[in-house]
Amino acid sequence: MGESWKLVDHPKLGKGKTIAVIVLDGWGESNPNEYNCIHVAHTPTMDSLKNGAPHHWRLIKAHGKAVGLPTDDDMGNSEVGHNALGAGRIYAQGAKLVDLALASGKIYEGQGFKYIKESFQTGTLHLIGLLSDGGVHSRLDQVQLLLKGVSERGARRIRLHILTDGRDVLDGSSIGFVETLENDLAVLRQKGIDAKIASGGGRMNVTMDRYENDWSVVKRGWDAQVLGEAPYKFTSALEAIKKLRAEPKANDQYLPPFVIVDESGKPVGPIVDGDAVVTFNFRADRMTMLAKALEYENFDKFDRVPYPKINYAGMLEYDGELKLPNHYLVSPPEIERTSGEYLVHNGVRTFACSETVKFGHVTFFWNGNRSGYFNPELEEYVEIPSDSGITFNEQPKMKALQIAEKTRDAILSGKFDQVRVNLPNGDMVGHTGDIEATVVACKAADEAVKIILDAIEQVGGIYVVTADHGNAEDMVKRDKTGKPQLDKNGNIQILTSHTLEPVPIAIGGPGLSAGFRFRNDVPNGGLANVAATVINLHGFEAPSDYEQTLIEVVDN
Numbered sequence: 001m002g003e004s005w006k007l008v009d010h011p012k013l014g015k016g017k018t019i020a021v022i023v024l025d026g027w028g029e030s031n032p033n034e035y036n037c038i039h040v041a042h043t044p045t046m047d048s049l050k051n052g053a054p055h056h057w058r059l060i061k062a063h064g065k066a067v068g069l070p071t072d073d074d075m076g077n078s079e080v081g082h083n084a085l086g087a088g089r090i091y092a093q094g095a096k097l098v099d100l101a102l103a104s105g106k107i108y109e110g111q112g113f114k115y116i117k118e119s120f121q122t123g124t125l126h127l128i129g130l131l132s133d134g135g136v137h138s139r140l141d142q143v144q145l146l147l148k149g150v151s152e153r154g155a156r157r158i159r160l161h162i163l164t165d166g167r168d169v170l171d172g173s174s175i176g177f178v179e180t181l182e183n184d185l186a187v188l189r190q191k192g193i194d195a196k197i198a199s200g201g202g203r204m205n206v207t208m209d210r211y212e213n214d215w216s217v218v219k220r221g222w223d224a225q226v227l228g229e230a231p232y233k234f235t236s237a238l239e240a241i242k243k244l245r246a247e248p249k250a251n252d253q254y255l256p257p258f259v260i261v262d263e264s265g266k267p268v269g270p271i272v273d274g275d276a277v278v279t280f281n282f283r284a285d286r287m288t289m290l291a292k293a294l295e296y297e298n299f300d301k302f303d304r305v306p307y308p309k310i311n312y313a314g315m316l317e318y319d320g321e322l323k324l325p326n327h328y329l330v331s332p333p334e335i336e337r338t339s340g341e342y343l344v345h346n347g348v349r350t351f352a353c354s355e356t357v358k359f360g361h362v363t364f365f366w367n368g369n370r371s372g373y374f375n376p377e378l379e380e381y382v383e384i385p386s387d388s389g390i391t392f393n394e395q396p397k398m399k400a401l402q403i404a405e406k407t408r409d410a411i412l413s414g415k416f417d418q419v420r421v422n423l424p425n426g427d428m429v430g431h432t433g434d435i436e437a438t439v440v441a442c443k444a445a446d447e448a449v450k451i452i453l454d455a456i457e458q459v460g461g462i463y464v465v466t467a468d469h470g471n472a473e474d475m476v477k478r479d480k481t482g483k484p485q486l487d488k489n490g491n492i493q494i495l496t497s498h499t500l501e502p503v504p505i506a507i508g509g510p511g512l513s514a515g516f517r518f519r520n521d522v523p524n525g526g527l528a529n530v531a532a533t534v535i536n537l538h539g540f541e542a543p544s545d546y547e548q549t550l551i552e553v554v555d556n
């Protein structure tokens, strides 16, 4: 072991306790009211933890600058949340890094831009990604700047393949985003640049699957974007979205794929040999599958025929370990020496578990956007297969019980010093905007926590229960005074997105030393303070450059 990996013993906290780190996805703290699904739901376990305040329960920040986002108006999300939880430091995240690269013009000086520029003379530049101002996966203003920048640098023919959001932003907002984009494209056309929207579809139905839950999502996108084939054809994107949204139960997240055709019915922008492609999402999880389809010579997830020879670049490098994609416009945050890596180097045996839709959150994101094990001898990562092809309000309990049972077994096996889980319910069901189902989801997550805490009780261990950002605690769009905001028909507007709320952290269990408590001198603590805290609970001092620990042990 390299000397630098060795952690110093904690002066007061001993080693050898089993620690359960439970992340409730999308579980913030907010005022009790009818739109707070966590409050409405029967959650006796989480409620009982709160009784431990202030020494065993507190709130921590999970949004904005505390997790490396550009401003404190940016809601939290799983990527930045789990990065902060695992890495113990605050890194400028993709959203911020792309802002800086666009502002300084550096984005046009790197190898990634030079690579796609090779196609500008004779080919088309395709931009594929999520069209919204959510700031979780992408941002419209960045796309607007990029369009301006590439057209000033020689792009002559540009096609956009848009994915509508409604998950990080209000449902129905896709129309406004497409109008904004169409205005910009019209300006480019006046300057002699042939710029158009070529295809589209809802993010959850087209392209943006993650962790290989359902390749058919990516294939639907491929058919529209590359082959110019889709069940719906329109001559304008605005018309496409308006008509498809008028279907019963339609919403932005799940719009079917469509292609834009000219008057003769020919698709305006399939991807062909000699073209360049940029996927403009900065966040990795929901672009990795498409990146593989665009880049890998050997690929067997679906039939890509034809597989065009293109120059492809990601907005960011999406996976540092896989070097995926090979070319990218902006370098990702260099997250290194994460808590998981330190603990493994110090002999801590680790178990991590979630279901597919959140599996990469407690592994890939937790480990600083790195896939795979640090040391397979000491680690076991278990993925419970998620349901696919459904919206999660249909099955709001998801796999919470299975995750909890696997984790209980891991705790009781005595084979692990740390078990780490993500319970997806509050978040995944919260994103559907279905309040009743989200209440069921929160109850299921609470029951799962109980199973894990009972096992920790049995083995004399310690639990750390926290969350990565808010979602289920507030399901309505509010005005500045905090009142539900009504639309023009007087209806409340359902909030499908994450929130700016803080999240709870509770620490307890029979393994805790007497005199343990939360410090009171870290009032602004956030997710990045959790790693040092957990390292302490394993009996070590955290590395000196980590954000400070939230806990202390006082002599009674």
Ligand SMILES: O=C(O)[C@@H](CO)OP(=O)(O)O
Pocket (backbone or CB within 6 Å): 025, 026, 076, 077, 078, 079, 136, 137, 167, 168, 286, 427
């Ligand atoms: O579903 C997702 O991709 C995001 C929201 O865009 O949610 P989370 O950050 O919780 O994964």
Ligand SMILES: [Mn+2]
Pocket (backbone or CB within 6 Å): 025, 026, 077, 078, 079, 081, 427, 468, 469
């Ligand atoms: Mn999350």
Ligand SMILES: [Mn+2]
Pocket (backbone or CB within 6 Å): 026, 078, 427, 428, 431, 471, 498
């Ligand atoms: Mn989410």
